[in-house]
Amino acid sequence: MTRIDVGSVLRNSANLPFSDLVTRPTGAAVRRCIQTELAALSEGDVALLDFSHIGMMDYSCADEVVAKLLIALAGQDAHAGYIVFHGITDAHLEAIEVVLDHHGLALVVQFADGGARLVGSVSDEERAIWEMVYARGSVAADDVAGREPAEMARILESLLRRRLLRHNGVTYAPLGPVQ
């Protein structure tokens, strides 16, 4: 898993001497730097986007950095990379949740202890199945008792397309623990 320190991107790559992610131009500059780093990933790699050194984030910047990054990622070929968000605090979450809801997007937040949480616009069914995959470590569409395999496959594929899960052979797996 590749770690991208967003604070470092802000100050070094984007060359902006701030600790807060505010304003659209700042967000756009940071996103472009992150996208450059993501482009260097190998097929199917997972990038850990680390917000630990970011103070606050406003709505405009959350739209530029988070929403547009996810939209661009979803538009790429199926073999492109995945993103896990790390170091997200309540100070970031308010803006992130608003923009995710606005665009109908969702993302995975990974905690330092390895726990994970799905944030954003997902149905109760999608959330339940995503949590099942994270709890089990791996799930196939036809190995869940009490659920129709076709329906399971539909939801798992939807989560896969949204890059909230990934393939592990014929099964579906979490995006991976923090290394």
Place this chain on the structure above:
Amino acid sequence: MTVVIAVPSSLDDLTFESVLDQLAQHPADAKVIVDARHATFATPYGLTALLTLAQTRAEKAEFLPPENPDTVSYWARAGFFRYAEELFDVRGHVPRPRSAGESDVLLEVTPVTKSDDVHGVVERIQERAASILLNKLHLESRATMGFAMTLSEACQNIVEHAGRGGWVMVQAYNYRRRLGGRFVVVIAVCDAGVGFRSSLESGQRRPLSDRWDDAVALEAAVVNGVSRYGDPGRGQGLKGIRGYVHRWEGKLSVRSGTARIALIPSWDDDVPRREGLAFFPGAQLQITIPEKVSAVA
């Protein structure tokens, strides 16, 4: 011809209309004296709107400062004269402002012209606002972050839409007129730019309706989240501001051109929409966040 414009003794977002009403009776290039000698109180809106007014005059206006020593001292501490001396011909002596660190103002009058200015405003406000919001307004800690976000988005409207620089100021004070002495924090952001109507027109974002004026433009942008940019992610700043104001039972008012709309909490009796006001360029926004009711004895 020289025109004397009298500044009311108490200058806020509503009484500032009397200043604009007086100006509207004279041509834009008339020589103006702005007479604030009898002013004894001014909100952040009043101070930033006066600077904005100066920006709109074809000929540099004269300015007569308040005679009350406490008032003129406060205006100096608020950073008003630092910019007024550039924009007006200020008559008479005004006190030198003390350093920002000694000020009792949350954020002095601060120019906003570019994106970096917004970063500066946000960094300066966070530490000062936290103490006031928690200890004076008795709000939860998450209100602090939302406050900085709200301030950031309000300032960005200038950078993104105004087409010229504007002003921001933040102050906390006892609001005796409306809230029986409860504390409030007030954000004022004023610019003399193109205003909401022209901004939406420039992006071909006028709503499909027969009526089109400043009030409709304000409603489209502030209430419905329409932006001059076609980008579907736009419009979330004002939406976020509305959400923050609603959550903390605050008040939001936005004036542009000849109209003003307000989101009004239960503690205020303002009207939601005013039309046919004296024309004033740009956009003038005010956010008032009150002390939490349950914390008042």
